[in-house]
Amino acid sequence: MNTHNAALQRLSSRIVEARNSKTALEIRGGGTKSFYGNPPRGEPLHLTGLSGITSYEPTELVVTACGGTPLTEVEAALAERGQCLPFEPPHFGASGTVGGMVASGLAGPGRAGAGPVRDYVLGATLLNGMGEALTFGGQVMKNVAGYDVSRVLAGSMGILGVICEVSLKVMPVLPACRTLQFDFTEEAALARLNGWICEGLPITASSWHRDVLHVRLGAAAATVERTRRRMGGQEVEPVEAARWWSDVRDHRQEFFAFTGMDFASGECLWRLAVPDTAAPIALSGERFIEWGGAQRWYRTADTAARIRALACAAGGHATLVRGADKSAGAFTLPAEASMQIHRRLKQSLDPSRIFNPGRLYPDL
Amino acid sequence: MQVVSALTQILPKNCVLYRAEDTHAYECDALTAYRQLPLAVAVPEAEWQVAKILEACHGLNVPIVARGAGTGLSGGALPNAQGVTLSLAKFNKILDVDPRARTATVQCGVRNAAISEAAAPHGLYYAPDPSSQIACTIGGNVAENSGGVHCLKYGLTLHNVLRVRGFTADGQPVEFGSEAPDAAGLDLLPLVVGSEGMLAVLMEVTVKLRPRPAVARCIMASFATVETAGAAVAAVIAGGIIPAGLELMDKRMTAAAESYVHAGYDLEAAAILLCECDGAPEEVDEDIARAIGVLTASGATRVEISRDEQQRLKFWSGRKNAFPASGRMSPDYLCMDSTIPRKRLAEMLRAIEAMEGKYGLRCVNVFHAGDGNLHPLILFDANDPDEFRRCEQFGAAILEASIEVGGTITGEHGVGVEKLNSMCVQFSAAERAQMMAIKSAFDPAGLLNPGKVIPTLQRCAEYGRMHVHRGAMRFPELPRF
Numbered sequence: 001m002n003t004h005n006a007a008l009q010r011l012s013s014r015i016v017e018a019r020n021s022k023t024a025l026e027i028r029g030g031g032t033k034s035f036y037g038n039p040p041r042g043e044p045l046h047l048t049g050l051s052g053i054t055s056y057e058p059t060e061l062v063v064t065a066c067g068g069t070p071l072t073e074v075e076a077a078l079a080e081r082g083q084c085l086p087f088e089p090p091h092f093g094a095s096g097t098v099g100g101m102v103a104s105g106l107a108g109p110g111r112a113g114a115g116p117v118r119d120y121v122l123g124a125t126l127l128n129g130m131g132e133a134l135t136f137g138g139q140v141m142k143n144v145a146g147y148d149v150s151r152v153l154a155g156s157m158g159i160l161g162v163i164c165e166v167s168l169k170v171m172p173v174l175p176a177c178r179t180l181q182f183d184f185t186e187e188a189a190l191a192r193l194n195g196w197i198c199e200g201l202p203i204t205a206s207s208w209h210r211d212v213l214h215v216r217l218g219a220a221a222a223t224v225e226r227t228r229r230r231m232g233g234q235e236v237e238p239v240e241a242a243r244w245w246s247d248v249r250d251h252r253q254e255f256f257a258f259t260g261m262d263f264a265s266g267e268c269l270w271r272l273a274v275p276d277t278a279a280p281i282a283l284s285g286e287r288f289i290e291w292g293g294a295q296r297w298y299r300t301a302d303t304a305a306r307i308r309a310l311a312c313a314a315g316g317h318a319t320l321v322r323g324a325d326k327s328a329g330a331f332t333l334p335a336e337a338s339m340q341i342h343r344r345l346k347q348s349l350d351p352s353r354i355f356n357p358g359r360l361y362p363d364l
Numbered sequence: 365m366q367v368v369s370a371l372t373q374i375l376p377k378n379c380v381l382y383r384a385e386d387t388h389a390y391e392c393d394a395l396t397a398y399r400q401l402p403l404a405v406a407v408p409e410a411e412w413q414v415a416k417i418l419e420a421c422h423g424l425n426v427p428i429v430a431r432g433a434g435t436g437l438s439g440g441a442l443p444n445a446q447g448v449t450l451s452l453a454k455f456n457k458i459l460d461v462d463p464r465a466r467t468a469t470v471q472c473g474v475r476n477a478a479i480s481e482a483a484a485p486h487g488l489y490y491a492p493d494p495s496s497q498i499a500c501t502i503g504g505n506v507a508e509n510s511g512g513v514h515c516l517k518y519g520l521t522l523h524n525v526l527r528v529r530g531f532t533a534d535g536q537p538v539e540f541g542s543e544a545p546d547a548a549g550l551d552l553l554p555l556v557v558g559s560e561g562m563l564a565v566l567m568e569v570t571v572k573l574r575p576r577p578a579v580a581r582c583i584m585a586s587f588a589t590v591e592t593a594g595a596a597v598a599a600v601i602a603g604g605i606i607p608a609g610l611e612l613m614d615k616r617m618t619a620a621a622e623s624y625v626h627a628g629y630d631l632e633a634a635a636i637l638l639c640e641c642d643g644a645p646e647e648v649d650e651d652i653a654r655a656i657g658v659l660t661a662s663g664a665t666r667v668e669i670s671r672d673e674q675q676r677l678k679f680w681s682g683r684k685n686a687f688p689a690s691g692r693m694s695p696d697y698l699c700m701d702s703t704i705p706r707k708r709l710a711e712m713l714r715a716i717e718a719m720e721g722k723y724g725l726r727c728v729n730v731f732h733a734g735d736g737n738l739h740p741l742i743l744f745d746a747n748d749p750d751e752f753r754r755c756e757q758f759g760a761a762i763l764e765a766s767i768e769v770g771g772t773i774t775g776e777h778g779v780g781v782e783k784l785n786s787m788c789v790q791f792s793a794a795e796r797a798q799m800m801a802i803k804s805a806f807d808p809a810g811l812l813n814p815g816k817v818i819p820t821l822q823r824c825a826e827y828g829r830m831h832v833h834r835g836a837m838r839f840p841e842l843p844r845f
Contacts, residue, residue, distance in 0.1 A: 057705070059598035059599075059601050059602045060601075060706055060707065061601060115519075132798075134794055134798055135795065136795065139705065140703040140704065140772055142515055143774070144779075145772045145779060145787065145791075146795075146817060147555055147559060147799050147803075148555060148558055149555070149799075151522075151551070152552065152554055152555055155546065160550075175650075194464055199575060219643070219644070222647065226644070226646060273544040273545050275544055277464050277465045315543055315544060316544030331548060332548040333549070337532060338549065341552065342549055342550055344805035345552075345802065345806075348798070348802055348804065349802075360550070
């Protein structure tokens with residue numbers, strides 16, 4: 001962090017200034033995820049000066065990078081040593097940063113097998129709303145000293161502080177990987193996926209759309225081969241498969257493309273997070289299902305209230321990801337007891353509410 | 365006592381203990397060097413009683429210390445002299461095992477091992493396996509974010525818990541996490557898991573179950589120096605292998621374990637490594653072959669692979685019995701629990717060796733080498749006050765050396781009361797103040813397990829001063845937590 005002290009100092013002064021003048025700050029990395037969450041507001045606080053990998057120890061399975069480091073830079077460094085971020089964070093453009101990856105908490109297809117972003121956060125240095133640089137967690141796998149503040153930053157939408165540096169657990173790239181394709185209805189696809197995962201088959205990603213199910217296997221070569229024979233289906237050629245999954249990850253599939261006309265018709269992109277065993281959900285419009293059934297995208301003009309009620313009934317929640325009108329709130333509100341904790345937690349880290357106000361919830 | 369009469373209005377008489385002879389059993393957890401009688405012990409049987417107890421104690425401003433099986437190693441469940449110890453041992457029902465969803469929902473007092481037993485008929489198990497797993501409860505595991513020997517591959521408690529439900533300090537129902545891949549709002553689960561009972565009282569936990577691996581095989585490798593063993597660990601990881609378990613024992617630990625269980629350990633080796641791979645049969649074959657190649661190239665002097673399940677368990681028997689084996693070498697031992705970057709292992713072990721001379725006590729070492737979690741066992745005699753004092757100082761010195769090499773003061777046992785002083789070294793005043801503010805966000809009145817984990821400014825200031833005059837602590841009889 002030493003080489004970045006000047007940048008850190010500048011950010012800290014800017015925060016103190018904003019606090020004194022009650023100015024809202026919009027924390028900005030590469031600006032690739034500004035569509036996500038409620039509309040950003042406030043003066044931009046750029047992290048461009050806080051960039052670079054501070055340490056990478058392949059044998060420790062840990063990489064530490066500044067918040068403003070381009071995600072592509074980190075991924076390239078890992079790939080050189082045969083390692084990766086197995087949750088496959090979406091890029092949504094070339095300039096996405098590590099800080100933005102953590103703050104958005106968004107994970108790609110690999111999350112199905114690898115777990116969420118937060119499971120890979122080992123430690124972080126953040127600037128709180130008083131401009132204090134605080135470090136929580138560390139650079140080791142097992143660490144229970146004090147509260148695990150660094151992991152709460154995953155998916156916090158920047159409302160708790162500026163992520164200045166983060167240490168991430170990394171994993172070796174799996175030795176073999178193959179993608180299979182099947183023709184299944186939604187119901188059949190969900191049932192098959194539940195069964196396969198139960199059996200412990202090495203499924204690292206899945207997608208279902210318009211009666212086509214894609215399943216990616218990853219493990220030792222012999223295991224992948226045996227599983228492929230056992231599952232049947234049709235193998236997708238590797239280059240095409242890689243493109244498929246990266247297109248799913250970055251919403252480049254046709255399903256995710258919205259035109260001005262789509263928005264004008266009231267159609268929105270919703271993300272439902274539900275238990276993967278949830279039955280098909282009766283929303284109108286097209287759907288795209290990932291993570292073995294646990295992440296379900298809908299293009300629908302149904303009302304927010306209806307979508308949220310159905311998601312809740314299925315044991316999950318719904319997020320309005322893309323749409324012309326986000327007045328219904330991008331994110332589902334938690335129960336009141338939890339919301340009270342949210343408010344006080346925000347208050348404890350950012351008492352003047354200068355960081356990304358409203359980005360997660362209107363009153364945070 | 366006002367609180368006792370409030371408790372007896374909520375609970376049957378036999379569920380409220382307040383006479384010293386009744387509360388004695390609760391005076392400590394597995395860190396027996398610290399003892400304190402609580403004001404009272406409440407042993408509720410129903411959730412509504414827990415809510416009422418919390419509400420009543422909140423009204424009377426009485427601290428609450430939640431307690432599971434009392435197997436914690438850092439004094440997290442040490443009673444509060446002015447507080448109520450809330451024993452949750454009666455909440456021991458497995459509510460649901462859902463094989464299709466691969467989840468189990470259990471009450472907080474269910475034992476860790478009981479979850480895997482209940483899941484076994486479905487070919488599933490609960491992965492985190494702290495060494496106390498036959499006795500410790502899932503509620504305690506969540507409070508401590510417990511680990512075990514398989515963390516590198518399967519994660520800590522946090523990575524295997526989906527949802528917890530319980531009460532806030534004032535008795536309001538609250539839930540964190542979800543059976544969906546994420547919950548709405550901030551992810552508060554990582555704060556609650558590992559919070560050592562300071563943020564909420566948990567009643568129910570939904571855990572992730574995993575399909576039991578078809579095969580597990582273990583390699584036992586000997587090394588002539590600790591350095592080469594440490595380098596071999598790094599080489600295994602660099603080779604792209606994530607073993608299910610990767611454990612290192614030093615020579616003295618090996619000797620102690622061997623004489624205790626006769627596991628067939630190499631007594632000539634300076635260090636032995638246990639490297640276990642699990643999964644599908646071909647996968648295990650592939651990994652074992654690669655691991656042997658790497659270990660041999662790293663200078664292993666002897667390599668043995670478990671032929672069958674019986675031999676695999678035999679390899680592990682010594683490691684799993686490291687603590688009782690140490691118990692035979694000495695009347696008492698203090699188990700430390702720091703994590704360090706793996707590459708600093710040899711250096712750390714040399715530093716510990718030097719400390720043995722300085723503090724005049726012996727220390728044996730076991731190491732979760734895969735994830736860098738070191739368990740030095742300092743041998744001492746608790747009946748000798750001077751030995752105990754030196755032992756505590758020895759322990760604190762190990763923790764500080766761990767921080768210096770880029771590690772942390774606790775990997776899986778928690779801070780409790782034991783490592784309060786070391787928290788002053790690892791975290792700045794601003795960081796500690798932030799943690800305290802986070803506690804207040806969950807528990808504004810500060811009644812849940814107060815005095816644990818986060819040291820006060822004053823305590824740190826005192827500890828800082830004591831540091832200057834190391835070894836000459838004034839007023840050692842004063843309570844300092």
